[in-house]
Amino acid sequence: MDTIGFEPHDHSSCIHDCIAAVDTQCRTAGLQFTPVRRRVLEILLQEHRALGAYEILDRLREEGLGSQPPVAYRALDFLVKNGFAHKIERLNAFIACTHPGEHHAPVFLICRACDAVAESQREPTQGQLGQAARDAGFVIERAVIEAEGLCPKCQQAGAA
Amino acid sequence: MDTIGFEPHDHSSCIHDCIAAVDTQCRTAGLQFTPVRRRVLEILLQEHRALGAYEILDRLREEGLGSQPPVAYRALDFLVKNGFAHKIERLNAFIACTHPGEHHAPVFLICRACDAVAESQREPTQGQLGQAARDAGFVIERAVIEAEGLCPKCQQAGAA
DNA sequence: CGCCTCATGTAACTTTATAACATCACGCGG
DNA sequence: CCGCGTGATGTTATAAAGTTACATGAGGCG
Numbered sequence: 001m002d003t004i005g006f007e008p009h010d011h012s013s014c015i016h017d018c019i020a021a022v023d024t025q026c027r028t029a030g031l032q033f034t035p036v037r038r039r040v041l042e043i044l045l046q047e048h049r050a051l052g053a054y055e056i057l058d059r060l061r062e063e064g065l066g067s068q069p070p071v072a073y074r075a076l077d078f079l080v081k082n083g084f085a086h087k088i089e090r091l092n093a094f095i096a097c098t099h100p101g102e103h104h105a106p107v108f109l110i111c112r113a114c115d116a117v118a119e120s121q122r123e124p125t126q127g128q129l130g131q132a133a134r135d136a137g138f139v140i141e142r143a144v145i146e147a148e149g150l151c152p153k154c155q156q157a158g159a160a
Numbered sequence: 161m162d163t164i165g166f167e168p169h170d171h172s173s174c175i176h177d178c179i180a181a182v183d184t185q186c187r188t189a190g191l192q193f194t195p196v197r198r199r200v201l202e203i204l205l206q207e208h209r210a211l212g213a214y215e216i217l218d219r220l221r222e223e224g225l226g227s228q229p230p231v232a233y234r235a236l237d238f239l240v241k242n243g244f245a246h247k248i249e250r251l252n253a254f255i256a257c258t259h260p261g262e263h264h265a266p267v268f269l270i271c272r273a274c275d276a277v278a279e280s281q282r283e284p285t286q287g288q289l290g291q292a293a294r295d296a297g298f299v300i301e302r303a304v305i306e307a308e309g310l311c312p313k314c315q316q317a318g319a320a
Numbered sequence: 321c322g323c324c325t326c327a328t329g330t331a332a333c334t335t336t337a338t339a340a341c342a343t344c345a346c347g348c349g350g
Numbered sequence: 351c352c353g354c355g356t357g358a359t360g361t362t363a364t365a366a367a368g369t370t371a372c373a374t375g376a377g378g379c380g
Contacts, residue, residue, distance in 0.1 A: 006296055034327070053367070068330055073368065078327095089249040090304050092336095092367060107289055109298045120292040127287040129267060129307060132280040136166055137312035138269045144250050146304040147289060152297035194358070213336070228361060233337065238358095252336060252367095 006109075006118050006151045015045040022084050022100050031082060036065055040075040041096060044085055050093035050110075050117050088117060090146045095119070105143065111151035118151070166269075166278050166311050175205040182244050182260050191242060196225055200235040201256060204245055210253035210270075210277050248277060250306045255279070265303065271311035278311070 019042060026033035043059050044051060057072040065071070076094050079085035084100050087093070088108060097106070098119045109118040122145070123130075133140050182201060186193035203219050204211060217232040226232070236254050239245035244260050247253070248268060257266070258279045269278040282305070283290075293300050 006298070032327070036328080066329075069368070070330080070370090071328075074328080089306070107292055109293055109296055109300075111298075112301070118296050118298065120296070122288040122292065127289075128282040129287075129305060132267055132282065133269055133307060133309070136269055136278050136280070137315075138166070138271075138278065138307070139309045139315060140269075140307045141272070141309040143308070144304060144306040145289060146249075147293060147298070147300045148303070149293070149299045149301040155297075155299060192358070196359080226360075229337070230339090230361085231359075234359080 006111075006116060006153065011046075011048065015042065018045055018096065018098075018100060025100065026082075029082075031078075036060070036071060037075045037078050039063070039065055040072065041079055041084060044079075044094060044096035048096075049115050050088045050091050050095045052091075052093045056094070086119070088146060089144050090148065107145040108147065109151070110146060110148045111154055112148050113150060113154035113157070116151050116153075166271075166276060166313065171206075171208065175202065178205055178256065178258075178260060185260065186242075189242075191238075196220070196231060197235045197238050199223070199225055200232065201239055201244060204239075204254060204256035208256075209275050210248045210251050210255045212251075212253045216254070246279070248306060249304050250308065251275075267305040268307065269311070270306060270308050271314055272308050273310060273314035273317070276311050276313075 019038065022041060023033055023038075025031075039060065040056055043056055053069065053072045053076060056076070057067070057069060060071060061067040076085065076087075079096075080087055080094070083097060083104050085094055085096050086106055086108070088095060088110065090110065095108075095117050097104075099106075099121065105122055107120045107122050109120065111117070129143065129145075130140070132138075179198065179202060183193055183198075185191075199220065200216055203216055213229065213232045213236060216236070217227070217229060220232060221227040236245065236247075239256075240247055240254070243257060243264050245254055245256050246266055246268070248255060248270065250270065255268075255277050257264075259266075259281065265282055267280045267282050269280065271277070289303065289305075290300070292298075
């Protein structure tokens with residue numbers, strides 16, 4: 001189980017590497033990694049937290065990259081559909097994927113104090129959820145798993 | 161692991177029993193189970209599926225029980241806060257709880273074809289999610305776990 | 321060139337949710 | 351019985367999130 005999100009890290013290189021990886025994957029898959037899409041992903045990577053569509057749109061507008069909601073939503077749809085970003089349902093917000101391209105069954109740990117979001121992986125068809133589904137005769141195609149609580153930093157800060 | 165939702169059952173008695181159980185619990189806990197709150201819970205129980213706040217509001221309006229959004233949202237807040245209903249984040253909709261009052265860690269199985277929702281229970285601090293949280297030093301206070309897929313009926317109906 | 325496909329630009333709108341403030345009903349101490 | 355506090359409700363307005371619809375543009379390909 002691999003978790004990324006609450007540890008310090010070299011952020012500028014993480015952005016660069018991620019963009020490069022997505023770029024490569026898009027070429028391979030015949031997807032168009034256009035300026036707006038790239039910029040949206042960069043914004044998400046820079047913040048390293050979940051951003052609302054309208055927060056992203058505000059940035060795009062400042063940069064002259066589009067000013068109407070569909071611009072942001074279309075770019076986000078592209079990123080989410082292709083596994084380069086995720087939507088956090090609990091927050092109505094979006095976050096860059098930390099494992100772009102890998103087979104995906106993301107799990108999120110959301111700090112309620114500082115809004116940091118860590119992404120981890122699991123296999124939803126296994127474990128308790130998988131068991132519940134099998135008991136009910138249900139076939140899981142997709143799972144939203146979002147835990148809310150306190151990250152290590154905020155626990156120490158006493159954000160009880 | 162206990163799952164309710166995809167099997168046929170005696171619906172009118174399930175509504176009645178559930179209302180009675182909630183009524184009792186409210187008395188015990190000193191909570192006011194007012195007409196609007198009761199009616200909203202009844203509506204949710206009758207439908208036995210996730211309803212949007214505005215769908216509920218429409219019903220209330222027809223019945224003269226209030227016509228403005230806050231009326232529905234306040235009743236829903238009350239029900240959710242006290243564990244008598246749940247919000248399905250994925251659908252921005254609400255559903256009656258099938259285990260009112262019990263200690264709660266609900267898991268939902270949502271059919272994408274017929275919108276039926278089954279509720280099951282699990283212990284979020286265990287299993288893969290719990291492990292991921294421990295690895296990250298994260299303390300889980302609440303978890304949204306919503307699986308999307310096909311219920312047994314819709315699998316048979318060939319809703320591929 | 322003409323046509324198709326996919327991406328973008330833009331206006332208008334729908335759906336979901338909350339803020340703010342007035343009013344009402346009930347219980348409880350004086 | 352009154353006055354007051356608390357919690358519920360009524361109502362207006364507005365914010366936040368997301369979509370529809372239609373026009374335009376940029377590349378690929380026969």
